[in-house]
Amino acid sequence: MRCVAGAGLLALVGCNQIFGIAPTAPYDASIDVPPDLPHVVLDRQIAKVFAAGTAKPGAPDPTPVFAPLVPPPRIRLALLEDPATIDGGTSLALPALAPADYSSSDGFISIPRDYLKRPWRLEYTLDDNIPHEVQWLPDDKQGHLSVPVFGRLERDPVPAGSGYAITPSGAPTSYGIPRVFTTGLWSEGIVNPRPTGATIDYDFSNATSLSGATGRPDIALGDQALAVDYIVDGTTTCRIATGAAPVVPATIQAGMHSAMTATWDAGRKDVKSDAIDVTFITRLNAGLGKLGTFSSVTSFQLFGSAASTDMPGLAGPRSSSLLAGVLLPVPVMITLLVCPATGLGSLPKTTQPAMLDDFPRVLNVQLASSRSALGVTVTSGMETVVTASAATAATVGLKIAFPAPIPKTITLATAAGTLIDLAGDSDQVAIGPASGTFTLGFTPEVAADLRGDYYDVALHRIAGGAITPARIYTVTAPSVRIDGSLLVPGTDYVFEIRSYKGHPRAQHGDFTAGDYP
Numbered sequence: 001m002r003c004v005a006g007a008g009l010l011a012l013v014g015c016n017q018i019f020g021i022a023p024t025a026p027y028d029a030s031i032d033v034p035p036d037l038p039h040v041v042l043d044r045q046i047a048k049v050f051a052a053g054t055a056k057p058g059a060p061d062p063t064p065v066f067a068p069l070v071p072p073p074r075i076r077l078a079l080l081e082d083p084a085t086i087d088g089g090t091s092l093a094l095p096a097l098a099p100a101d102y103s104s105s106d107g108f109i110s111i112p113r114d115y116l117k118r119p120w121r122l123e124y125t126l127d128d129n130i131p132h133e134v135q136w137l138p139d140d141k142q143g144h145l146s147v148p149v150f151g152r153l154e155r156d157p158v159p160a161g162s163g164y165a166i167t168p169s170g171a172p173t174s175y176g177i178p179r180v181f182t183t184g185l186w187s188e189g190i191v192n193p194r195p196t197g198a199t200i201d202y203d204f205s206n207a208t209s210l211s212g213a214t215g216r217p218d219i220a221l222g223d224q225a226l227a228v229d230y231i232v233d234g235t236t237t238c239r240i241a242t243g244a245a246p247v248v249p250a251t252i253q254a255g256m257h258s259a260m261t262a263t264w265d266a267g268r269k270d271v272k273s274d275a276i277d278v279t280f281i282t283r284l285n286a287g288l289g290k291l292g293t294f295s296s297v298t299s300f301q302l303f304g305s306a307a308s309t310d311m312p313g314l315a316g317p318r319s320s321s322l323l324a325g326v327l328l329p330v331p332v333m334i335t336l337l338v339c340p341a342t343g344l345g346s347l348p349k350t351t352q353p354a355m356l357d358d359f360p361r362v363l364n365v366q367l368a369s370s371r372s373a374l375g376v377t378v379t380s381g382m383e384t385v386v387t388a389s390a391a392t393a394a395t396v397g398l399k400i401a402f403p404a405p406i407p408k409t410i411t412l413a414t415a416a417g418t419l420i421d422l423a424g425d426s427d428q429v430a431i432g433p434a435s436g437t438f439t440l441g442f443t444p445e446v447a448a449d450l451r452g453d454y455y456d457v458a459l460h461r462i463a464g465g466a467i468t469p470a471r472i473y474t475v476t477a478p479s480v481r482i483d484g485s486l487l488v489p490g491t492d493y494v495f496e497i498r499s500y501k502g503h504p505r506a507q508h509g510d511f512t513a514g515d516y517p
Contacts, residue, residue, distance in 0.1 A: 038116055040143030040509070042075075042124055043068050043107030047150045047308040049184045049222040058183060058224045059358035060308055066146065067153060068107040073124045075100040075109055080119040080135055080481060093415075094437050094483050097123055116140055121481075134474045135481060138509020145511075148211075150307040150332045151185045155215025159254030162216075163203040166227050168245035168264035171198040176242065177230040179322065181334045182250060183359070184223035186210040186307050188320060188334070191227075200227050200245075204252055210315050210332045211307070217250045225250035226334070226355055227262065230322065233348065238339040239322060241351040242266065268349035271303050273363055273386065274400045276341045280382075284367060287406030287445055288380055289423055298381075299341030300326055302364040305356040306333040309387055312502060327368040328383045334359075341365055361388040365400055373427045374492055375465045382406070384517045401517050404501040405445035405452045407478065413439040415484060422495065434487035440480040442497060452478070452499050453506040462492040476507050 046065040050056050076097035100109055109122070119137045126132075126147070134145065164180065178191040180202045189206035207214060217223035225247035230239050245262035252258055281297055302323075314329035322335060337350040352361070368381025382402045410422045415436020420429055422440075431438070444452045457473040457480050470493070473480045487493065503511040 038111045038113050039108045039141065040111060040122065040138060040145070041107045042073065042102070042109060042122075042145045043147075044153065045146035045148050045311055046153060047148070047311045048152055051222045052220045054222075056358060058222045058355075060310075060360075062310060064310070066107070068104050069102075069126070069147065070104070070153075071127060072102045072104050073126050075102050076123040077109075077111060077115075078121055079115070080121050093435075093485070094121075094481060097121070130469050130472060132472045132474065136474075136476060136509060142505075143509040148311050148313040150211035150311075150313065151215070152221065153212075155185065155213055156218070158204050158207070158214060158216050159252060161203075161255040162252035163205075163257040164200070164225065164227075164247060164252065164260050165257040166200040166202065166245060166247055166260045166262055167198050168200075168227070168262040170264040170266075171245075172229070172243060172264065172266070175200070175229050177232070177239075177321070179228055179230065180207075180247075181226045181228065182207070182217045182223055183226070183307075183334070183356075184221060184250075185215045185217050186332055187214065187217075188318070188322075190321065201257055202227075203257065208318060208320070210318070211313070216252060219250050223250050224355060225260075226353060228334070228336070228351065228353075236339060236344060236348060238337065238344075238348055240348055241336040242268070244351050244353040244355075246353060246355040265351065265353060267351065269352045270349055271337060271347040271363070273301070273347060275345075276301075276365065276367075276400065278342075280367060280402060281342070283402075284380075284382060284406070287408055289408065296369060297342060298325060298327055298366075298368050298370070300364075300366045301337070301339045301341045301344075301347065302326070302330060302333075302335050302366075303337040303339075303347070303350065304333040304335040304362065305352075305359040306331050306362045307359065308332075309360045309362065309385075312385070326366065327370060327379045328366045328381050331362055331364055331385060333362060333364075341367060362386065363388070363400075365402075367402075373494070374462055376462055376467050376494075378467075378494065386517050401449065403450055403517055404499040405447070405450045407442040407444055407455070407497045407499055409441075409443040410495070410497070411441050413441065428492065433484070434489050435484045438482040438484055438487075440482060440495060442478045444478055444499065451501045451504075453503040454500050454511070456496075456498040456500070458496040458498075460494050460496060461488075462494060467494065 044067050048061045048065055050059050050061050077100045078095045078097045102109055121133055121135045123131050123133045175195050178200050181188050187207040187209050189208060191200055191202050192206060226244055228241050228244045231242050232239055243264055243266040245264045247260045247262050313332055315332045316329045317323060317326050339347055363386045366383040368379055370377050370379040384402050386400060412420045412422055412431060414432055420431055454476045458469055459471045460467045461470045502515060504515060
């Protein structure tokens, strides 16, 4: 088996999560596992909006909602170390993972009582068939893993041939790059063909869900729609929202593009933030070392309205011309401004629709670079999320910081005790027989204003000019134990390490509490 060294895929991510830990919440169904017995919880954490008829229909509901995973995940458990090893013996292999029950009524997973005193690992596999392995020692009854979804779980199918025919009063004489978004069930879609008159004719088959499956928006459940027009500024290369029209009602019917009323708002407001300091790029270069020189940085500032900051989450780069060139994951948000993060004196004014005033405004800042290794493209970089309160909706004005530490000095220890440098000159390093236990280790960058709350380490397989995720590890310490029997001999792999700041109780098994940036 061979590993790619120096290929990186290294991303520092502040204030976001691939999965979160959330406080235990009551469910309608009965609890299968008595709450006084050792257990952890794995479920969905859901960001919803207020339904029609409430005080603020369409606005984000701050009350956290949790629900068991459907279909139930496959669960396996094991101690992280063999007891003989703990007592001074020798073990060349990790203890085997054993199947465990998942409670479909409350998401509880019972664990042996002796797990409360020893590091252990939990493997869960969702319907994407990618095993997630958490290596941890959570406090008693504090372990609670959640898979975030923005929008309700119950989603009606999109009716065939449905869409909107939006003719706003006060519409511009022509549109630039119009798009249609929905909130509640978060989606984005391009208007194709481009309008030749005042009517924006939008077929919902062009919609892409920003979280979860695509579903039919329902005004009774608080879903809303918004048409936004953009231009690409020839001087700054920014993609700027120049106007918007909230659609009433957000309802679609089969076989027709429903006529919608709206009022065009061409007003723009300031977006103010600190400039991106060149020292950030210097720090990135110094931290990554031989993983890549950032002489050519792809940098972005993305401003818009996020689905939620109570439940941070990344959607990943989407197939969207609006986000063309963006390399790192992005928050679930309606993006109103996309600008370079470097070489820009100030951010331009952009439309900030009143319909979105109840949603948090965020600025996502990214610095990234890609290169080729073993015939695939790999990316390294860092990003952060800065929030602006609704009271000062027109201004971000907060100091930009990248508070997660860069993982450095990346090594792989083999079962035979050989220490291999994965940040050396070579892109391809042979690690010997794929057996026993390997330990991936790295040293987080140290500074007074940096904090690594947890790390995601993805093991990707390289084959046929493509990268395929094979396994995702989550740890709260900069060390990952890897079962060598999972590695296929004669295969190339690359490690992706993501360092997260934003969950100060992760060390206790509680990823709920968040702080920004």
